[in-house]
Amino acid sequence: MKNKKKYMKPLAVGLLATNIIGFGTQTVAFAATDKAGSKEQMQQQMKTQNKSFNPTVLASMPSDTSELQKMLEDAIKNKDTQITPELIKKLQDKGFDYLSIVKGLTGGLLKQIPYAGSILSPLVVGLFPGKGYVTKANVWGEIQDRVSNLIDQKLEESQVNNLIGKLTGIQDNLGIYQTRVGLVNGIKPPIANFIQKDANSDKNKENLRSTIDSLDKDLGRVIPEFAVKGYEAASLPYYVQVANVHLFLLKDALTHADEWGLTDDEKRGYLSRLQQKIQEYSSVVYDSFNKGVEAAKSKGGSTADSWNRTNAYVRTMTLYGLDFVALWPAFDTKHYNQPVKLQQTRELYSNMIGRPINWQDYDTTLQQIHNSGYAGYPGELKQVGVSQWDRIDGIREIFDWTGDGSRDYTLQWGHANKNGYSDRSQTVNNPAIGISAYESNNANFYNMSTITYKQNNEVSWFYGPFTTQSDSKDGSRIDSKAPAGHKLSRVKVQEKRSDLNTISSFVAAYVPEEVHPQNILEAKAITGVPAEKYLAHAGFEDKIEYMNGSNAMVSSKNGDTIDYNVQSPGKQKYKIRLRVATNSDTSVGISINGDSQQVNIKNTEAATKLEDGITVKGVNGKYMLIEGPTVELSEGVNTIQLKNSGGAKIALDRIEFEPIGGELRKWKQEGDKWYFYDENDKKLTGWQKINGRKYYLGHSGDGSGMTTEGEMATGWKTIDGVQYYFGHSGDGSGMVTEGEMATGWKTINGVKYYFGQTGDGSGMQHEGEKATGWKTIDGVKYYFNKTGDGSGMQHEGEKAIGWKTIDGVKYYFNKTGDGSGMQHEGEMALGDMTIDGVKHHFNKTGDGTGRDHEGELVW
Known part of the structure; x- marks a missing residue:
């Protein structure tokens, strides 16, 4: 752990989270829904049942970080902030293309890396082929393969190469930009050392500012040419990628404005330009995308032919263009001056x-x-x-x-x-x-x-x-x-x-794959909750939207309501913001834990000045960010209700929660170890709950093997005779922060374990205790490897899956795809079972087989 700031900040990259709330044992089953009408009954039932919620238990959940994002994060930690060609090749071998990688970085990992340009520049080779022609080994070749046959608007290879030729000088300048960023930050340039290092830091900053100015002008001049006249739909993905680079550049300049020596006038100029370009580029993409949809639809044909052709265009353009555009408004450093966590729930x-x-x-x-x-x-x-x-x-x-x-x-x-x-x-x-x-x-x-x-x-x-x-x-x-x-x-x-x-x-x-039902807020990152991830609603309708990464929830009458459950990591103040579209001045009531406030909303269609806010065109109108009240949320689940109080039509894209302030307690690195200090600057020891997560800080006589008082535990630790696991970089567990205590089901270095949690019925005495031997968890019986049991499993605590002989007795534990009908992986088989097409019987209490062990194979 070289740099705690990179790992320990809650959602420092705006993409990681692991806590959810346990709500008891209520189960709601809903009947057949051949017609949309029954959906309203479902919503009303959910809303009614929500009144009886008593959220008290913190439980573990899968990370809302994808496999790609995890690999990028681990690379940043382990490769000293470099995104290397070797990593790109490894990701491609796992099925990710260049655009998937750029998308993962764009979505939030930018804030994890301390030096601007360290995301953009290492990918220049993939984004901008230096030889001036298209190959399948770079983004442009990928785009050409995927897009060329979708509609008749096909760009010829010569046209693509002509566009790429316009980027040659820009690519050279990006290389210089990367080197000069390194020089200003006092690090070794990660590409060719063709610039003489100047000992004068002011001169380095001046050179960097000059390079940014040159790149800004060049990109602003070239990008409009990528919306090729007559071929706007076909050229859309190329346009998006070059625009993405320009917005990255402007955001980097503003993020590091003070340390790079920008004047106040330069800051204002770059901010205005960034906001202008976000709005302009988004508008071009919206218009180009719709031209492509209409072109695909115009061919007609059977239901299947028309669907397959047009849907293929929408699907491809979403992956290669619209998913990026949905993130562009969050590049605005005026409104997004913290890490940002946004989810895309579009299907x-x-x-x-x-x-x-x-x-x-x-x-x-x-x-x-x-x-x-x-x-x-x-x-x-x-x-x-x-x-x-x-x-x-x-x-x-x-x-x-x-x-x-x-x-x-x-x-x-x-x-x-x-x-x-x-x-x-x-x-x-x-x-x-x-x-x-x-x-x-x-x-x-x-x-x-x-x-x-x-x-x-x-x-x-x-x-x-x-x-x-x-x-x-x-x-x-x-x-x-x-x-x-x-x-x-x-x-x-x-x-x-x-x-x-x-x-x-x-x-x-x-x-x-990172999308899950929970809405997890962060203490130090702006969290965007998609409007369609609601708990219940009355009157709002889900409407198709393409530009925002999620569908919109639309209300047209006074009194319509929509409810959300959000979980705060602790007692925390948040500024609430709504991203909405409406064609008249109106208002929305926001009720949080029973406290209601009104938010006045401007007519977003009438907004013409950037001072009013960036607007992005969508199917349901022009979307704009509206400031709401500052509220204090309690630790755990908080219920938010929005009510249409103005009676006008309003389309809601997302609700944003901007954290205000933060606790005085903090982590400190001393040597290669981490410690936690309270508000009085006292080093804490023993078990501690920090931002909703449980940690252990070394204490004399605990038997953990840690050598200093207060040292943060990572990896496997035996504390007072009980074995626990604490998050460690690269373990694959999905836990957010280094040192977080594992609870519930976890896969660690490819091995599945279970760690005790409150109310699981396992009989374990300690939350986080590693399960071994026979355990009944949430009413299901499992087995976990125990030394000397003869099962052949290699890791103590490993969950049994498939056929296992334990203490001389043969059992079967459910395995995905075995056709047994058991619902839980690792569940012990009982009674009659068909496994991989073969019928078996496993001893079950009272079945008269005469066998001594429940679950023992009979035949």
């Missing part, structure tokens, strides 16, 4: 799976799919079930609405046939990433065939006679797989045949 849809009967246009199909079952963020997908024979009779899905298991609900289309549902479950740590389907031989209907999981790309088969190639029409297989860094959000039915009461067509929907 990407697959091609049509199945055979739609009715012919209709793309817009009609899109609305059908959007409103199918449930319009809006659905929560965490837990299970997909299919009832089928020669066609699909029913699809059933189970979701976790709040993320803690207390509010599961079910969506169902169609009905179960006599064979019932073939259910396939997924977990937060091992989500589904794809599905496939085959067309049956004699019925011309598609059956859902397989579901693929993230871990090892493991494939599980649904039950049915037409799920394999040998049983189905040749060449009829349809595969859908999530883009890198995404997971299956749900399956959405597009069409049901009323004459046969069967499902004829559906799509798969995917979201970024």
